[in-house]
């Protein structure tokens with residue numbers, strides 16, 4: 556019988572759901588209800604039968620959009636396609652189970668209204684009253700592992716690292732486009748490059764010393780900045796202070812899977828606690844992640860081998876928020892301001908020496 560995974564959260568969470576999807580796909584067909592961005596990042600994933608895109612902010616907003624989405628879930632469950640047009644009868648869904656990787660009240664309502672009889676989610680989730688099975692939210696585990704336990708609540712065995720490693724599937728075209736962005740801006744493409752991801756939705760998670768770090772890195776490597784449209788300016792600032800032809804700004808120029816392909820070509824990634832570190836985990840690229848108001852113990856650290864985390868130790872106010880506030884509540888932002896480029900470069904050097912010795 557087929558399963559439905561619901562994951563409409565942030566990009567990083569969607570990437571970290573891929574081990575759960577893979578696990579369920581070993582038992583039967585899996586469909587995924589996700590956001591428009593999630594639809595892009597999960598495309599080509601061979602473990603997924605159907606991607607059902609739920610655009611609750613735009614075309615699926617309001618009650619009409621909710622009802623339409625319920626209908627698409629039911630069609631996909633019965634016919635194996637979200638676009639099937641044959642009429643349905645009865646109130647049951649074709650899915651044997653729904654896994655609520657995103658725990659909102661709305662997600663729980665969607666699958667309940669679609670008639671999915673078995674609904675599995677975390678015992679801490681907002682929508683838990685609609686679940687038929689509540690799985691312990693293991694706050695001391697990586698989020699990819701927590702999600703894996705949704706499919707294996709009775710397991711006596713811990714998952715292996717391989718089982719909780721995310722996977723993404725950029726196409727050859729994604730790879731070609733990413734390579735072209737590098738070739739257009741970098742003179743000597745035979746020199747290896749390191750990717751920097753200076754952006755984050757949350758302002759306090761944006762480590763401020765990427766330009767300084769880039770200067771240190773550029774002595775031995777090319778530098779490529781990755782990110783979205785909001786990161787173009789910081790990318791330009793980083794590139795403009797480096798010698799001509801040894802840096803590229805790919806921020807805002809690539810789709811999500813092309814960005815993943817680019818990170819996959821890099822020697823290493825330096826990033827904030829944001830989605831690019833999860834792209835790197837999926838692409839097996841060693842990562843140094845800067846943590847400020849958040850900490851890796853929340854379960855969102857890098858998973859690629861030889862990765863490291865940077866964070867200001869001994870700061871009583873840290874962590875101050877699950878996500879990272881837009882402004883430091885204490886005004887001093889010491890968690891990031893006191894994490895120097897020398898600190899992060901030191902960790903990057905350790906990572907690189909470990910990679911080169913393998």
Ligand code: SF4
Nearest residue numbers: 848872875883889890
């Ligand atoms: S309160 Fe502390 S941990 Fe939070 S943003 Fe400010 S300095 Fe960082």
